Amino acid sequence: MIPEVNYWAVIVATLSTVVVGVVWYTPKVFGGRWTELTRVGPKSPNQPTVWPFVVAIVGGFVTAWVLAGATYISWEFYEGTFLMAAIVTGVLLWIGFTVARIAMHDAFEGRPAALTILNLGHELVTILVIAVIIGVWPPAGV
Numbered sequence: 001m002i003p004e005v006n007y008w009a010v011i012v013a014t015l016s017t018v019v020v021g022v023v024w025y026t027p028k029v030f031g032g033r034w035t036e037l038t039r040v041g042p043k044s045p046n047q048p049t050v051w052p053f054v055v056a057i058v059g060g061f062v063t064a065w066v067l068a069g070a071t072y073i074s075w076e077f078y079e080g081t082f083l084m085a086a087i088v089t090g091v092l093l094w095i096g097f098t099v100a101r102i103a104m105h106d107a108f109e110g111r112p113a114a115l116t117i118l119n120l121g122h123e124l125v126t127i128l129v130i131a132v133i134i135g136v137w138p139p140a141g142v
Helices: 007-024 027-038 051-078 082-109 113-136
Strands: none
Touching (some): 007 051, 007 113
């Protein structure tokens, strides 16, 4: 089976990852705390270049595309609504891949638990927004 994917929904979901990131990491939300924990900021020698933003957009696209395909497969298997399939699939993939992997790497790298929680929260919100977009805008014929 090849999962059907609404690429317009994937593109909008990709753009949503940028919006969520900008809001989440703005200084008035969690950006100030993130800067303290990472020591990355406008005046630091580790100031980000354009490259991390390119990686973030490509990563957002890949995440949205994979979630769209996985949602279609889970919807076909479990039935129910496409929106519920997207949300449940997104949360399960977040737990199984994002939480498990980031927590392990952060523990070995000695990153502060507060940074791990901050980043995992961002990833959960990002996944939920992607899932809602994918879920309310399924492929044609679904």
